[in-house]
């Protein structure tokens with residue numbers, strides 16, 4: 001649905017449903033790209049958020065390529081916003097999957113807090129379980145441009161940049177750790193307001209929260 005496919009002969013002509021099965025690395029039990037996209041799109045379809053494509057990743061496969069969109073969802077409510085960026089590194093599936101588990105909570109939170117959510121920033125890496133380091137620099141530049149462009153309506157006041165470095169721990173537990181952090185968002189946001197957080201380029205007081213949960217941390 002969200003993934004487009006073209007074969008070599010139609011290269012450059014995006015469109016049509018994929019005619020190939022899109023396989024996602026599954027040895028660690030992660031959800032497929034299709035499953036993730038289907039869930040994320042509910043932020044737009046069921047919670048009324050605005051959706052846009054930040055950019056697309058080309059993922060070459062045999063006899064053709066997949067075009068994988070990187071979606072961003074934002075609330076209709078404008079103002080200093082809570083940003084969530086997840087799935088930058090393809091071998092860290094816990095963030096993208098934890099977001100699925102708390103999707104409806106986040107959707108509801110958007111009724112009171114301006115928010116932007118980029119749930120899966122590196123779908124190609126996720127699909128392949130690789131972080132595609134060489135491509136990431138370019139992608140990070142695209143992200144910076146996007147943040148600046150979107151900051152006219154949703155300037156980031158607090159950013160949750162979800163990573164993970166818990167290889168060796170079952171994915172289910174890693175997801176649970178991030179889910180726990182995500183569930184504290186209303187409280188984290190409230191505290192950021194009390195501190196009078198402002199966008200970092202104005203006064204250097206922006207709040208950045210990275211949900212790298214230390215190995216064996218208290219949330220396990």
Ligand SMILES: [Zn+2]
Nearest residue numbers: 089092163164
């Ligand atoms: Zn990471």
